[in-house]
Amino acid sequence: MPGPLLQIAHLRIAFDTRRGNLVAVDDVSFDVHRGEVFGIVGESGAGKSLTGQAVIGLLEPPGRITAGRIRLEGRRIDNLPYARMRRLRGKQIGMIFQDPLTSLNPLYTIGRQLTETILTHRNMSHAQAREHAVRILSDVGIPAAEKRMEHYPHQFSGGMRQRVVIALALCVNPKLVIADEPTTALDVSIQAQIIALLKQLCEKHATAVVLITHDMGVIAEICDRVAVMYAGRIVELGTVRQVVKHARHPYASGLMGAIPSLRHRQERLNQIEGSMPRLAEIPAGCAFHPRCPEAFAKCRRRRPHLIEIQGAQVACWLYGEKA
Amino acid sequence: MTAFIIRRLLQSVFVMLVVALVAFLMFNYVGDPVNQMVGIDTSFAQREHLRQELGLNDPTLVQFARFVGHAVRGDFGLSYQHKRPVADLFKERLPATLELSLVAALFSLLVGIPMGVYTGLKPDGWLSRIFMAFSLVGVSLPTFLIGILLIFVFSVILGWLPSYGRGTVVAIGGWTTGLLTVSGLKALLMPAVTLGLFQLTLIMRLVRSEMLEVLRTDYIKFARARGLTDRAINFGHALKNTLVPVMTITGLQIGSIIAFAIITETVFQWPGMGLMFLQAIQNVDIPIMSAYLILVAFFFVVINLIVDILYYVVDPRLRVDTAKANGHA
Known part of the structure; x- marks a missing residue:
């Protein structure tokens, strides 16, 4: 039986700044299995996007991986030389960015951008690549794909452009797609369509997805498993059922309380008081304790590690020895 | 359109x-x-x-x-000083100025753009630092000083290049050209470098800052995430996006190259319109002065018109009428 598709072990990402070495992601470990949709959820600055960029090898300096390993199908990819990593990008690992309006080069037709990507990774004639491009455009639900190949990005609406971006990310069938807030910049009415499309395409091609978002609704809708990140660490990891329905970590359950529900009438949504600490000011002990309603003495002194409870993992002293 | x-x-x-x-x-x-x-x-x-x-x-x-x-109709009257039709005088001198300007412009583009791309891609490289220091010199030294320095080094000390004139010219129809003889090319070298140096550094700095800007955009990040080669990203995607501002400045600069050839032509005694214009000012030869004014304005207008049309060729977003015709999805 083959191992997991993506294995991340004890990943640490740090920035060398004038004020010293700031650790933005610390001791993050998780596996993503073939065809699985794995969600990473958390507030802005929790380190979710950095984790995604590290996987595809596009961390922007001065950010860099200072510890840990990333493996794709068992082979390490975090230390690959630039040229080999480049061949992996697009072909094995695709990426979808947040803003479809700025993700496409305005000066080229989408047909050119698609065929260019296909020809970079596949040994095909130009005509074959074009044919493939038209097929993938209709797969992502763009009507009159043949004609649309000749159009420039500004001739598409936001939702249509995100479909083009998805087509570009998936055009050579990568095994893994990292979707970094793929619906945040879109209208609410279009968000659901794009998420459904992503899920459908990835199921069809057995592509695994790492979905980075702050939207618990999206997570609940399409993810198989989910990791909740806070201040650079995973605080809870489990199946969607475990995390959404029975969140154990006070931060995770706080996030779930912020999802509006049609069934229970509420005057106001629950809210977690305060905001996430900045990188340079992460408190000692559990990073969440200043905002945690259930914090006690130990939380202020020692940092909790992930422990396993009924198949899920939680980093919280409520679930360990309390002393 | x-x-x-x-x-x-x-x-x-x-x-x-x-x-x-x-x-x-x-x-x-x-x-x-x-x-x-x-x-x-x-x-x-x-x-x-x-x-x-x-x-x-x-x-x-x-x-x-x-x-x-x-x-x-091209009739600007008689020159007070030469007692000949101004149009004829300009016809004789126009080729010298246009050749000088064209070579200077080509020199500044062909050297300036690659230097700008290089310094944009490797902003911290030692060669980039040298280029940037060099560009500071090019921007701040006045043209006549560069000309005089070049004459001093290459004509006076080394004796390689002539210090004045156009060398031997060949007449093709009504056009005299120095591009076909060795002495003509040798004579052209220093004036063209002098005239083009400032534009070169300007274009280099412009391309550099535009490249740095474009390389930060999302579509470049997305191009990287798709695994495109560096070559395709830097030259296919990034450089083309820097072209619109570069074209604008280049258009304006070619106009000013022609206009400010005056100084270079004086330093090198280049028999072009600029030299004639300066002599005309000394002699209050109004017909030549007014004709020169009109001619230079005409060049500016024509070049800017060409640049505006090139925008359309490069940037599809400006082709508004086609976008409207195709509608939105």
């Missing part, structure tokens, strides 16, 4: 008319043309007769209309 070109053409005509008005007013306010043409012993009656004959007593508007009418 057609509507746009027509609109721009009308604007150009308007600009040219304004310039013509300024050129025309020079005749009336910078000295008295009759005094310039006659000797001291000419009688008042003769002067008045000449004035009448030249149409100088007509209403200003009529005179201006006549001036424009002549100018359109």
Whole structure:
């Protein structure tokens, strides 16, 4: 039986700044299995996007991986030389960015951008690549794909452009797609369509997805498993059922309380008081304790590690020895 | 597209008319043309007769209309100093200036753009630092000083290149060219470098900052995430996106290369329009001055028109009418 598709072990990402070495992601470990949709959820600055960029090898300096390993199908990819990593990008690992309006080069037709990507990774004639491009455009639900190949990005609406971006990310069938807030910049009415499309395409091609978002609704809708990140660490990891329905970590359950529900009438949504600490000011002990309603003495002194409870993992002293 | 070109053409005509008005007013306010043409012993009656004959007593508007009418046909009158038609003088000198300007512009583009791309891609490399230091010199040293320094080194000390003139020229039809003889090319080298150096550094710095800007955009990140080669990303995607501002500046700069060839032509005694213009100022030769003014304005207008049309070629977003026709999904 083959191992997991993506294995991340004890990943640490740090920035060398004038004020010293700031650790933005610390001791993050998780596996993503073939065809699985794995969600990473958390507030802005929790380190979710950095984790995604590290996987595809596009961390922007001065950010860099200072510890840990990333493996794709068992082979390490975090230390690959630039040229080999480049061949992996697009072909094995695709990426979808947040803003479809700025993700496409305005000066080229989408047909050119698609065929260019296909020809970079596949040994095909130009005509074959074009044919493939038209097929993938209709797969992502763009009507009159043949004609649309000749159009420039500004001739598409936001939702249509995100479909083009998805087509570009998936055009050579990568095994893994990292979707970094793929619906945040879109209208609410279009968000659901794009998420459904992503899920459908990835199921069809057995592509695994790492979905980075702050939207618990999206997570609940399409993810198989989910990791909740806070201040650079995973605080809870489990199946969607475990995390959404029975969140154990006070931060995770706080996030779930912020999802509006049609069934229970509420005057106001629950809210977690305060905001996430900045990188340079992460408190000692559990990073969440200043905002945690259930914090006690130990939380202020020692940092909790992930422990396993009924198949899920939680980093919280409520679930360990309390002393 | 057609509507746009027509609109721009009308604007150009308007600009040219304004310039013509300024050129025309020079005749009336910078000295008295009759005094310039006659000797001291000419009688008042003769002067008045000449004035009448030249149409100088007509209403200003009529005179201006006549001036424009002549100018359109290429007739700028007689030079006071040379006693020959101004148009002929310009015809003789235009090739020298245009060749010099063209070579200077090509030099600044062909060297400036690659240097700009390099410094944009490797902003911290040692070669980039050298380029940037060099560009500071190019931007801050005045043109005449660079010319004199070049003459001092290559003509006086080394004796490799001629310090003045155009060398041997070959006439092709009405056009004289120095590009076909060795001595002509040797003579062209230093003036062209002198004239193009400032533009080169300007273009290099512009391309560099535009490259740095474009490389930060999302579509470049997305191109990287798709695994495209560095070559495709840097030259196919990034460089093309820097072209619109580079074209704007280049267009303006080619205009000023032609206009400011005056200084270079003086330093190298280059027999072009600029040198003639400077001599004309010394002798208050108004017909040459006004014709020069109109000609340079004409070059500016034509070049800017070409640049505007090139925008359309490069940037599909400006082709508004096609976007409207195809509609939105």
